[in-house]
Amino acid sequence: MSNVLDQSPATRAELPKAATGIGGLDEITGGGLPRGRPTLVCGGAGCGKTMLAAEFLVRGAVEQGEPGVFMMFEESAAELTENMRSIGFDLDELQRRKLLVLDHVHIERTEIEETGEYDLEGLFIRLGHAIDTIGAKRVVLDTIEALFAGLPNHAVLRAELRRLFRWLKDRGMTAVITGERGDNSLTRYGLEEYVADCVIILDHRIVEQVSTRRLRVIKYRGSAHGTNEYPFLIGEKGLSVLPITSLRLDHDALDERVSTGVAGLDSMLGGQGVFRGSSVLVSGSPGTGKSTLGVSFAEAACRRGEKALYFAYEESESQLFRNMRSIGLDLARWERESLLHVHASRPTLHGLEQHLVRMYELVRQWQPRVVVVDPISNLSIESRDIALKPALMRLIDFLKHQGVTAMFTSLTSDSEHALADSEVGVSSLMDTWLLLTNRESNSERIRTVQVLKSRGMAHSNQVREFVMTDHGVDMIDVYISGSQVLTGSARVRAARSEQSGIPGGSKGQ
Amino acid sequence: MMSSPVPTFDTLPDAATAVPEWQLKLYVAGQTAKSMAALDNLKRVCETHLAGRYAIEVVDLLVNPRLAAGDQILAVPTLVRKVPEPIRKIIGDLSNEERVLVGLDVRPLKRAA
Numbered sequence: 015m016s017n018v019l020d021q022s023p024a025t026r027a028e029l030p031k032a033a034t035g036i037g038g039l040d041e042i043t044g045g046g047l048p049r050g051r052p053t054l055v056c057g058g059a060g061c062g063k064t065m066l067a068a069e070f071l072v073r074g075a076v077e078q079g080e081p082g083v084f085m086m087f088e089e090s091a092a093e094l095t096e097n098m099r100s101i102g103f104d105l106d107e108l109q110r111r112k113l114l115v116l117d118h119v120h121i122e123r124t125e126i127e128e129t130g131e132y133d134l135e136g137l138f139i140r141l142g143h144a145i146d147t148i149g150a151k152r153v154v155l156d157t158i159e160a161l162f163a164g165l166p167n168h169a170v171l172r173a174e175l176r177r178l179f180r181w182l183k184d185r186g187m188t189a190v191i192t193g194e195r196g197d198n199s200l201t202r203y204g205l206e207e208y209v210a211d212c213v214i215i216l217d218h219r220i221v222e223q224v225s226t227r228r229l230r231v232i233k234y235r236g237s238a239h240g241t242n243e244y245p246f247l248i249g250e251k252g253l254s255v256l257p258i259t260s261l262r263l264d265h266d267a268l269d270e271r272v273s274t275g276v277a278g279l280d281s282m283l284g285g286q287g288v289f290r291g292s293s294v295l296v297s298g299s300p301g302t303g304k305s306t307l308g309v310s311f312a313e314a315a316c317r318r319g320e321k322a323l324y325f326a327y328e329e330s331e332s333q334l335f336r337n338m339r340s341i342g343l344d345l346a347r348w349e350r351e352s353l354l355h356v357h358a359s360r361p362t363l364h365g366l367e368q369h370l371v372r373m374y375e376l377v378r379q380w381q382p383r384v385v386v387v388d389p390i391s392n393l394s395i396e397s398r399d400i401a402l403k404p405a406l407m408r409l410i411d412f413l414k415h416q417g418v419t420a421m422f423t424s425l426t427s428d429s430e431h432a433l434a435d436s437e438v439g440v441s442s443l444m445d446t447w448l449l450l451t452n453r454e455s456n457s458e459r460i461r462t463v464q465v466l467k468s469r470g471m472a473h474s475n476q477v478r479e480f481v482m483t484d485h486g487v488d489m490i491d492v493y494i495s496g497s498q499v500l501t502g503s504a505r506v507r508a509a510r511s512e513q514s515g516i517p518g519g520s521k522g523q
Numbered sequence: 524m525m526s527s528p529v530p531t532f533d534t535l536p537d538a539a540t541a542v543p544e545w546q547l548k549l550y551v552a553g554q555t556a557k558s559m560a561a562l563d564n565l566k567r568v569c570e571t572h573l574a575g576r577y578a579i580e581v582v583d584l585l586v587n588p589r590l591a592a593g594d595q596i597l598a599v600p601t602l603v604r605k606v607p608e609p610i611r612k613i614i615g616d617l618s619n620e621e622r623v624l625v626g627l628d629v630r631p632l633k634r635a636a
Contacts, residue, residue: 120595127626130561130615135552136584136596143588165598165614 029236032080032152032188035073036066037375038255042231042240047212052179052189054209056201057216062227062248063192065101066216067154068094069252070190072103074152075113080188082152083115083144087160091116101252115144121164128166134174138181145185153182153189159203168203179208200232211235217243226368229255247371254375267291267470272384272419275314276307278489279448282465282474288446289470290383293410294421295441298450303461303482304423305329307450308386309338309345310487311421315384316348323382325373326358327392334358342485355380361392366405369393373409377416385413389423390440403440410443445469451477453501460502463489479505545569545577545627546606552599553585557616561600564617571620572629602626 031045040046047053047070055063064086071082086094094116095105108114117140144150158175165171182189191209193201200206206213213233219226228243246255271286274294280287288294294311298304305328312322326334334356335345348354357376361369377385390406406422413420424440441447447466452459464477479490479501493505500508549565551558562581569577584591584599594603598614604627613626624630
């Protein structure tokens with residue numbers, strides 16, 4: 015994924031940065047958090063502050079070779095260790111390897127009496143000792159505001175916090191300080207006053223009963239940064255942030271062509287299929303064979319020995335496998351050979367953007383050459399359709415940059431006229447647009463496919479009939495009788511009568 | 524004595540009881556004015572109200588930084604009442620005798636007895 019910031023490397027070098035290793039965050043910030051300075055991460059309860067801080071520390075220790083101290087004021091060390099294990103980080107192991115120190119600072123207001131002057135030198139000594147033991151480069155204070163509840167004298171506390179942040183800077187620590195979101199200020203106790211180098215806000219919002227986490231860098235002294243709100247996800251492998259604003263059109267156009275998996279369809283598309291790295295939209299009403307086409311496309315990739323990723327938002331994996339077996343597409347085999355990965359999930363599980371984050375994650379991780387999304391129309395609730403286009407644009411951009419050929423299916427209403435309207439949002443993003451229809455005539459339904467558009471190649475303008483056989487999708491040759499293109503039984507009848515008219519011709523099978 | 528990492532038992536009374544009734548730990552960071560004042564104030568309060576029944580251990584965190592985590596010390600000076608339980612903490616230079624007595628939960632009626 016390219017940087018969202020269009021900056022020359024020369025200006026980037028101004029401020030040294032410490033990579034967080036968190037997918038997407040380093041891109042938004044142009045390389046990470048300010049090295050040797052404190053960063054404030056604030057947000058409401060349960061918005062992922064601790065997770066972000068912990069991941070910053072763990073990835074720093076493991077990937078950047080920078081040991082870290084995690085000083086926690088709310089959670090206990092055991093709780094944090096358990097939580098982090100759920101996303102695959104073993105804090106115990108890191109502590110054994112001297113890459114991490116966990117220190118739980120706990121003060122019980124009820125057991126403390128205050129008389130006379132004091133300072134928080136004890137906290138400094140504890141932190142300093144922890145830093146010295148492992149030679150730490152990174153520090154997390156989560157959530158130091160808890161001290162305000164524990165210590166009655168806020169004047170002393172404020173003075174000491176100011177001294178603490180200065181002290182961290184002097185020691186060259188790249189620090190993350192978390193803070194609870196306040197009513198009128200960024201943090202409840204105004205920590206932003208002391209930590210002014212970089213401020214990141216996390217947010218957890220419910221829109222239409224679907225929760226979305228968002229991240230925004232509101233301040234980054236001495237560095238350009240992405241200013242938008244970026245959706246992020248706490249996934250199985252930690253946080254990932256999705257940079258949105260890649261609206262540049264600078265991907266390479268590839269001349270190579272890839273088969274759609276249906277020979278007849280390839281021939282309609284200039285005889286060679288679609289361009290590699292292009293995007294294909296398959297529209298159709300229910301039961302027109304969209305998924306079948308999608309699977310054929312993925313299966314063809316596997317046959318070529320390329321990896322394919324299939325997002326199924328309607329069927330479970332085993333249901334898909336069973337159904338496709340009936341038309342002779344053995345997906346289980348490709349999965350066994352690690353060429354196919356099916357990701358089946360309920361569309362309502364996440365918001366649209368969370369789905370996108372998950373897609374990004376999987377594409378990055380699995381590195382497929384071909385991606386099928388079945389269907390995109392299910393990804394958003396009707397009223398939020400307005401979000402679909404920008405989200406898809408991002409996805410398509412991303413896939414194109416990776417050189418991935420993508421097929422999206424889309425469910426449309428049965429009426430052909432409504433189609434152009436319903437797809438007007440996304441079709442312009444697509445390079446190739448196929449329309450599948452079910453025609454009913456003469457008491458039979460006939461499946462047809464037509465190419466509505468296909469950029470950069472000669473393509474057939476015929477409506478072609480196709481059937482699902484036990485060995486996949488078969489296009490039926492165009493049968494022209496007189497001035498008419500015949501389909502279905504009309505075609506068979508015409509073929510019969512023509513055959514029988516040929517002298518010595520065999521009887522039709 | 525201030526900088527000694529070894530626990531220092533200040534007072535051991537009649538030797539009848541090996542374990543003093545009141546065991547107090549004073550955490551300081553170096554010999555600052557605040558910590559000296561705290562120790563002086565503590566000694567005075569103890570001599571007045573707990574004479575012969577107490578022991579004070581002074582822990583200098585500059586010498587023994589790892590001890591800070593054990594008793595959850597943040598502020599210095601901090602006085603910790605280890606025995607009798609439950610643990611109580613008093614932060615500050617202990618300049619207010621009344622507050623110290625409240626903090627330690629010592630009834631100052633001993634003198635009258």
